[in-house]
Amino acid sequence: MSVLDGKELRIVGFLCNWCSYGGADTAGVARATQPTDLRIIRVPCSGRVDPLFIIKALFNGADGVLVSGCHPRDCHYSSGNFYARRRLEVLKQFLPVLGIDDRRFAYTWVSASEGQRWQHVVTQFTKQIHDLGPAPRLEDAEPLLKVADMALTALRPLGTGQHAALDALKAAIRAKLPELECIIGWQQGRDAAHTVPLFMRTPEDVDKLVWGPFNVCNPAVYLPSFKGKKVGVVVKGCDSRSVVELLQENLIAREDVTVFSLPCEGTLDMARVDQELGRYTTIDNVAYDAAHVIITADGVAHSFCMADCAQGKCYGCATPSAVLADERLGTPVEVTPSDVTPPELALLDAMTLKERLSFWHGQMQRCLRCYACRNACPMCVCRDYCISDSRDPHWMTQEASAKEKLFFQTIHALHLAGRCTGCGECQRACPVGIPILALRQQIARAVAQLFDGYKPGLHPEDVPPLLGYEVVEQNIHERDWK
Amino acid sequence: MSTIRFVTPDGLSAFLDFLAQNGRRVLVPVEKPAVKRSVVFEPWSAGRPFTLEKATVPAKAAVLPQCETLLSYKKTKNADDPAAVTLTLDDAPEAVPTVVFACRPCDARGYAVLDRPFLQGPYVDPYYRARRELLTVITLSCARGCDTCFCHWTGGGPSSPEGSDILMTEIDDGYVLQSITPKGEELLAAAGLADGTERFPAAENARKKAWASLAPAPNLKMAPASIAACFTDMDFWQHWTERCLSCGACTFFCPTCYCFTITDEGEGMSPSGGRRLRSWDTCMSPLFTREASGHNPRMVKAQRMRNRVSHKYATFPENWGAFSCSGCGRCIGNCPVGLDIREIVLAAVQRGAESMHEKQEQ
Ligand code: SF4
Ligand code: SF4
Ligand code: SF4
Ligand code: SF4
Ligand code: SF4
Numbered sequence: 001m002s003v004l005d006g007k008e009l010r011i012v013g014f015l016c017n018w019c020s021y022g023g024a025d026t027a028g029v030a031r032a033t034q035p036t037d038l039r040i041i042r043v044p045c046s047g048r049v050d051p052l053f054i055i056k057a058l059f060n061g062a063d064g065v066l067v068s069g070c071h072p073r074d075c076h077y078s079s080g081n082f083y084a085r086r087r088l089e090v091l092k093q094f095l096p097v098l099g100i101d102d103r104r105f106a107y108t109w110v111s112a113s114e115g116q117r118w119q120h121v122v123t124q125f126t127k128q129i130h131d132l133g134p135a136p137r138l139e140d141a142e143p144l145l146k147v148a149d150m151a152l153t154a155l156r157p158l159g160t161g162q163h164a165a166l167d168a169l170k171a172a173i174r175a176k177l178p179e180l181e182c183i184i185g186w187q188q189g190r191d192a193a194h195t196v197p198l199f200m201r202t203p204e205d206v207d208k209l210v211w212g213p214f215n216v217c218n219p220a221v222y223l224p225s226f227k228g229k230k231v232g233v234v235v236k237g238c239d240s241r242s243v244v245e246l247l248q249e250n251l252i253a254r255e256d257v258t259v260f261s262l263p264c265e266g267t268l269d270m271a272r273v274d275q276e277l278g279r280y281t282t283i284d285n286v287a288y289d290a291a292h293v294i295i296t297a298d299g300v301a302h303s304f305c306m307a308d309c310a311q312g313k314c315y316g317c318a319t320p321s322a323v324l325a326d327e328r329l330g331t332p333v334e335v336t337p338s339d340v341t342p343p344e345l346a347l348l349d350a351m352t353l354k355e356r357l358s359f360w361h362g363q364m365q366r367c368l369r370c371y372a373c374r375n376a377c378p379m380c381v382c383r384d385y386c387i388s389d390s391r392d393p394h395w396m397t398q399e400a401s402a403k404e405k406l407f408f409q410t411i412h413a414l415h416l417a418g419r420c421t422g423c424g425e426c427q428r429a430c431p432v433g434i435p436i437l438a439l440r441q442q443i444a445r446a447v448a449q450l451f452d453g454y455k456p457g458l459h460p461e462d463v464p465p466l467l468g469y470e471v472v473e474q475n476i477h478e479r480d481w482k
Numbered sequence: 483m484s485t486i487r488f489v490t491p492d493g494l495s496a497f498l499d500f501l502a503q504n505g506r507r508v509l510v511p512v513e514k515p516a517v518k519r520s521v522v523f524e525p526w527s528a529g530r531p532f533t534l535e536k537a538t539v540p541a542k543a544a545v546l547p548q549c550e551t552l553l554s555y556k557k558t559k560n561a562d563d564p565a566a567v568t569l570t571l572d573d574a575p576e577a578v579p580t581v582v583f584a585c586r587p588c589d590a591r592g593y594a595v596l597d598r599p600f601l602q603g604p605y606v607d608p609y610y611r612a613r614r615e616l617l618t619v620i621t622l623s624c625a626r627g628c629d630t631c632f633c634h635w636t637g638g639g640p641s642s643p644e645g646s647d648i649l650m651t652e653i654d655d656g657y658v659l660q661s662i663t664p665k666g667e668e669l670l671a672a673a674g675l676a677d678g679t680e681r682f683p684a685a686e687n688a689r690k691k692a693w694a695s696l697a698p699a700p701n702l703k704m705a706p707a708s709i710a711a712c713f714t715d716m717d718f719w720q721h722w723t724e725r726c727l728s729c730g731a732c733t734f735f736c737p738t739c740y741c742f743t744i745t746d747e748g749e750g751m752s753p754s755g756g757r758r759l760r761s762w763d764t765c766m767s768p769l770f771t772r773e774a775s776g777h778n779p780r781m782v783k784a785q786r787m788r789n790r791v792s793h794k795y796a797t798f799p800e801n802w803g804a805f806s807c808s809g810c811g812r813c814i815g816n817c818p819v820g821l822d823i824r825e826i827v828l829a830a831v832q833r834g835a836e837s838m839h840e841k842q843e844q
Contacts, residue, residue: 147515189820191629196820197725217819221727271518274815279536279628281695312517343517366514366522368539368548368734370764375729376818383728384768397747398761400549429818431731432538433518 009063009129011037013122014049016081019070022112024122032119035126038066045069046107047080051091052395055410058100059138059403064129067107068121073471074111081109082469086450089476090417090466093446097348097439098410099357103128104135108479117481124481136357138403143362144355148343148435150272151308152315156335158266158306160288165329166211169234169262172327173206176232176258183232183260184219185209191283193273193295197222200232209234213268213293213306218242218425221378223252230256236264238313240322241421241457242378247324248462249419251381261322263333266306266314268293271433273309276302312437313424316340323458344427344438345445364402364409366432373436374412376429379419387411413439418447418466421457450475485670488678490656498526498583500673501620506579509544511537523582532584534622534652540589540737540810541582545596545613549761550576552609557750569750575612581669584622588633588810590645592737593619597645598802599740609760618665621646622657625688626695630811632824635699638808640692651685658685702795702805705827708834709796712788718833719784722826725819728783730764732813732821733790738806741765765789791826 015021021042027034043049046069054065067088069081088107095102106125110118173183177200187198187208195214199222200206219233220242235243243259246252273295280297287294293304318337322328341349348356371388374380387395388408395411396404412426413436420440427437448454451465452474489497501508509523510532520538553573560566582589593614600610624640633639643649647666650659658678661667678685712718733739743763748756763770766786772778780786798806807823814822 145515148517150517190814190822194820199724222725269517275519279626281627281629281697283629363516366520366539368731368762370729370731370734372727372729372731372816372818375727389767389769391745398549398743398745398759399747400547400761425818429727429729429731430518431735431816432514432520432522433516435516 011064016069018076020068023110023118026115045080046084071109097442141358144358148347161265185234232258237319245457247460261325345441367405372429373426376425485661486678487675556755577612588808591808594645595738633809636809641689653684723787733764
């Protein structure tokens with residue numbers, strides 16, 4: 001019999017073997033009365049608890065999840081719970097963007113002797129879940145489609161970059177060509193209104209290099225595949241942050257990479273450009289003035305103002321000049337950073353939890369699991385060994401449900417926690433325009449709040465926050481179980 | 483003589499209502515609002531908004547769903563004899579009568595491509611067949627080509643009837659519908675639409691205009707031989723694949739790609755039983771060919787790209803006499819790095835021509 005009236009709910013508990021499992025045992029031996037909703041899974045250490053365990057439980061029918069480990073400084077493995085604390089706190093702040101009430105998840109510390117505390121924690125947490133009631137399910141939420149407001153103001157005037165020192169850049173690249181395996185940049189794509197990555201190996205290749213608002217791809221994505229070889233890369237400011245993050249994580253070696261940079265004036269949101277152009281057969285001309293790109297397609301001129309049609313990330317961009325460069329051309333541009341909420345995240349911020357669940361249900365339905373988002377991400381370095389494809393461990397099925405698809409997005413977002421520089425390539429790559437960047441942005445915001453404004457990809461010597469811990473965390477506080 | 487009918491734009495909803503009769507599922511292009519808008523096929527229900535734009539995602543799922551249950555099974559313990567279990571198994575295809583409405587000729591030709599391996603080879607796929615037999619395809623001919631599509635390179639065109647049961651063409655005051663197959667004819671005859679014979683010349687005119695909007699197509703007759711000749715030239719493939727990210731967008735958005743993987747989920751004793759699933763797979767992924775031993779015959783992306791291009795432009799034509807690409811251009815427009823299959827095919831053809839030339843000179 002449950003001590004709480006009414007139906008039992010499904011609560012999953014991950015308890016560390018050394019402390020909390022013992023604590024639960026102590027409570028049991030003492031015959032302390034406890035609610036029976038909790039299903040306990042014993043794990044070696046709270047540090048073993050992958051935040052995805054919790055998401056997976058919550059997506060698949062759990063109404064609440066409780067993680068409990070040894071008290072800080074008391075971990076059987078010294079530091080497992082220190083790492084856990086950071087991860088689990090980030091997870092807690094991430095849940096609401098998915099439409100999940102963060103009160104459905106708690107983590108705490110209970111030692112083997114604290115039978116009474118265990119009884120108290122379980123009773124309190126179970127009561128909290130009962131107050132919340134059964135968790136709403138993604139698959140039951142009425143699909144909702146809403147569009148982010150892109151009427152944004154940039155931190156500085158955006159432009160077309162047509163006065164950039166492209167010739168000087170080409171000269172610098174030509175001078176370095178003999179030393180490098182290749183230099184990655186951009187060239188014209190299928191027409192003058194699209195660019196694609198360029199791999200420069202000969203002086204003729206360097207002639208093809210272009211610079212301007214069509215340079216949307218992030219060339220840093222290719223760097224890890226050249227590991228061990230000397231390679232150059234031309235970067236916009238945002239791309240340089242990916243290079244730095246790769247360096248922070250030792251995924252590339254500093255001495256192998258030569259970074260060429262020009263200050264960036266913004267790049268176009270090609271989705272909106274393509275939409276405005278509609279179906280055309282030929283681009284007749286692309287012309288520029290300081291603030292506009294004028295594309296003439298099949299005889300019709302379309303004007304795109306950089307202030308209106310830039311990529312979402314460009315409006316809040318505080319690093320238009322590379323944060324790290326070996327060959328810096330042009331005059332660096334200083335921008336005072338400011339906490340702007342990116343448009344995708346602002347859209348979700350304005351929704352209730354229920355609406356968010358509906359939103360993700362509606363959005364993920366059209367995902368084809370093509371994984372363009374994953375593969376376009378410069379920080380997704382597992383590449384051929386992603387757990388989304390693995391049968392053992394068996395994280396995902398091949399089912400085409402919105403739930404499985406959203407689960408993959410949470411895998412990506414959580415694996416990028418404290419690492420995502422916000423380059424937005426995942427979202428840009430998505431052929432069906434799912435605003436998946438919002439999930440990464442929410443984590444980035446949580447990480448910045450928890451770890452003193454930390455932003456990934458600014459300093460090569462920074463340790464990503466989820467790879468470290470403080471014995472006493474400044475911004476993470478022990479939950480009060482009263 | 484085919485049956486010709488006419489419908490005004492205002493009459494389309496009533497026509498869709500008719501199509502949805504008798505339990506038919508009607509898949510219509512639906513716009514998904516987002517900063518990057520997309521168009522996908524979804525079941526129609528009365529009053530639901532739809533669009534006639536070319537869809538971002540072709541309606542391939544009508545015959546080959548992203549994921550389908552091939553069979554499900556359940557084991558139940560016998561109450562009297564706990565050692566004995568009763569096994570029940572259901573392998574009936576999940577097929578419902580379906581109409582695809584307003585796909586484009588390249589999508590419809592996709593069905594014609596898929597029919598070959600699934601229906602015309604030594605082994606007929608019962609799941610595909612069940613869906614295909616219940617499928618009626620109503621195609622909207624294209625008013626013009628576009629920068630990424632190239633149907634006329636591959637044997638099709640903006641008004642190609644291949645794979646369609648009914649071909650629909652937009653004219654000034656509405657749409658002319660022309661039956662292509664007996665199935666289409668039967669459906670059109672029952673639809674209660676106005677006769678369109680008088681307007682047919684206008685439709686033919688519109689179709690001619692669409693053809694005229696296309697740039698001349700290169701001759702791809704030598705493509706299979708030329709691509710086959712490039713097979714061992716890894717520098718060639720490496721060069722053209724360099725920017726590929728090895729995702730699956732090009733294949734998953736393709737109306738003619740049909741590779742799949744089979745996985746098992748659940749188990750007989752579990753409350754929901756066991757299921758064998760078939761889901762799309764992509765030759766662009768290294769996992770596609772990784773063997774149990776760990777050995778992978780297509781270790782690098784250039785080998786995988788070689789497979790994709792060769793399959794579409796060399797081996798499939800060798801086996802089936804047609805390209806397994808309808809030129810819809812989705813792989814180009816949806817590739818995050820703008821990889822263009824046309825460039826690769828043309829480069830191979832040119833290389834083939836050059837080597838032919840060299841041989842003749844020797
Ligand atoms: S985010 Fe900054 S550096 Fe990157 S494209 Fe936009 S303006 Fe340029
Ligand atoms: S790119 Fe888009 S469609 Fe493809 S897997 Fe990612 S979210 Fe899904
Ligand atoms: S969509 Fe582009 S990047 Fe992705 S696998 Fe295909 S060619 Fe490569
Ligand atoms: S290969 Fe590309 S162009 Fe050809 S049918 Fe497939 S998606 Fe369309
Ligand atoms: S390839 Fe283009 S023009 Fe040809 S049928 Fe498809 S959409 Fe129409």
